[in-house]
Amino acid sequence: MRKLGFGIIGCGAISHMHAGAVNALDSAELLACSDVSMKNLEEFSKQYGITPYKDVEKMLEDERIDIVSICTPSGLHKKFCVMCAEAKKHIVVEKPMALTPSDCDEIIEACRKNNVKMEVISQNRFKEAFIYVKKIVEEGYLGKIVCADIYMKFFRSPEYYASSNWKGTWKMDGGGALMNQGIHGIDILLFIMGKVKSVFGYARTLARDIEVEDTASAVVEFESGALGVIQGTTSVTPGYPRRLEINGDRGSIEIIDGDITVFDVEGLEKPDFGIVGSQAHKDPMAFEIDGHVRQINDLLKAIECDGSTSVDQYEGKKPVELIMAIYESSKTGRQVFLK
Ligand SMILES: NC(=O)c1ccc[n+]([C@@H]2O[C@H](COP(=O)([O-])OP(=O)(O)OC[C@H]3O[C@@H](n4cnc5c(N)ncnc54)[C@H](O)[C@@H]3O)[C@@H](O)[C@H]2O)c1
Known part of the structure; x- marks a missing residue:
């Protein structure tokens, strides 16, 4: 079976947990990343041998990518979740899912309309x-x-x-x-x-x-x-x-x-x-990667059997x-x- 392709938005501290977790899972493959900081983008893409995208939009056009991990500052989570949903990409978003209940509702609606699954990190x-x-x-x-x-x-x-x-x-x-x-x-x-x-x-x-x-x-x-x-x-x-x-x-x-x-x-x-x-x-x-591995695996399983994730958008809110x-x-x- 084809591995599910991952992209990461935001190549800072927590993104390494996502990269490590994806690399630890047989059914997933890390393929691309995007960041506004050229330094972080270059270092991260070189470290993991993946495609760097200066523009998130361009990364979302990459057809190899099925799932996007959002690891940006929390205030950008809503914008990127909605963008990813509209590009029909499944989503892993770091906590907090968004900064207000109404922003969470916008994400919920975008996921519903575009039929994508979401895992909100709560390892x-x-x-x-x-x-x-x-x-x-x-x-x-x-x-x-x-x-x-x-x-x-x-x-x-x-x-x-x-x-x-x-x-x-x-x-x-x-x-x-x-x-x-x-x-x-x-x-x-x-x-x-x-x-x-x-x-x-x-x-x-x-x-x-x-x-x-x-x-x-x-x-x-x-x-x-x-x-x-x-x-x-x-x-x-x-x-x-x-x-x-x-x-x-x-x-x-x-x-x-x-x-x-x-x-x-x-x-x-x-x-x-x-x-x-x-x-x-x-x-x-200072925490172990296993929670992220289990949680990303939870999304992969939900996609495979068209089920729900353990910490979905409703739980994240x-x-x-x-x-x-x-x-x-x-x-x-x-x-x-x-x-
Ligand atoms: N689950 C956990 O235990 C845990 C731990 C740490 C952080 N987090 C969460 O992870 C998220 C990121 O935190 P961090 O500590 O990694 O932050 P960070 O500042 O280290 O990294 C954020 C990255 O996002 C990039 N970025 C900023 N604006 C962007 C944009 N418009 N487009 C693309 N990239 C952009 C920055 O350049 C940076 O590389 C936060 O939501 C935080 O709450 C979760």
Whole structure:
């Protein structure tokens, strides 16, 4: 069978995870890339031996390409997702899918009209610990869930923001500790707990010289009735791994990064998935490639059997909606109800 051809838009830090993941999969082939930076375009295309395109439009005319990975600054995701859908290319888009729920809706409509599939990167969803915990929560092992909390006390240096022309800006990052870094944990919380009814939040810029929030705290009420806390910051020294706590009236679980650290569940042994923790709380690129490999493979399988992807455009919109609701609550000082 012919390998599916990949192109990448945006040849910066994360694009190497996409290139490595595509190269690790037998049924896919990396063929081309595009970037506005001639330096990044040249270096990346040489490193992977692929065709460089100065213009994204030209790359989208390349008939060898079936799938495009969008790895540009987040504020460009909507534009490129719509362009790729209109060119009938399937899409892998980095998180966040787009910066507002209405931009997500435009992408959803473009994918529907052009019959293309989308995978929104949320690589932690493919970690065994989260998949397992979602299952046992749904099967009722923890009883009635009363608390579901995610704490993301990360460190990003002033230089991290100063060295980028887009990180920390509203226009291209769309937010800070929540929209950029915290979205991973928020997506996992929603994956396990389902829909949120309402939220009350604070988002503040306390310690970094950036437009967007470097610290946020929110209280959520899930549709199930459970209450939860979302805390995200990029300004804590030294920075700590993400901590998820799920407590029910019959049992409790704590997961630090991807490792189950507390497992008080009657009738079940603590599972052993090995140590999968990362240093991403201190260094944005300090994580393993396997999540990207699994997620890109998920799209390849969906294309092969004309099925759905695990993190499709509808799933990708959910954390963006919740984060925007937290920002709205912080601005208005009011509880915000999710639609
Ligand atoms: N999944 C993860 O854990 C993870 C980690 C890091 C970054 N990301 C996401 O990946 C995306 C990129 O982040 P990054 O850290 O790689 O950024 P980066 O700044 O390192 O790279 C962005 C690249 O896009 C290029 N670019 C900018 N405008 C462009 C345009 N109009 N057309 C084509 N190329 C353009 C830049 O020249 C640069 O090469 C962001 O959305 C970010 O949120 C995800």
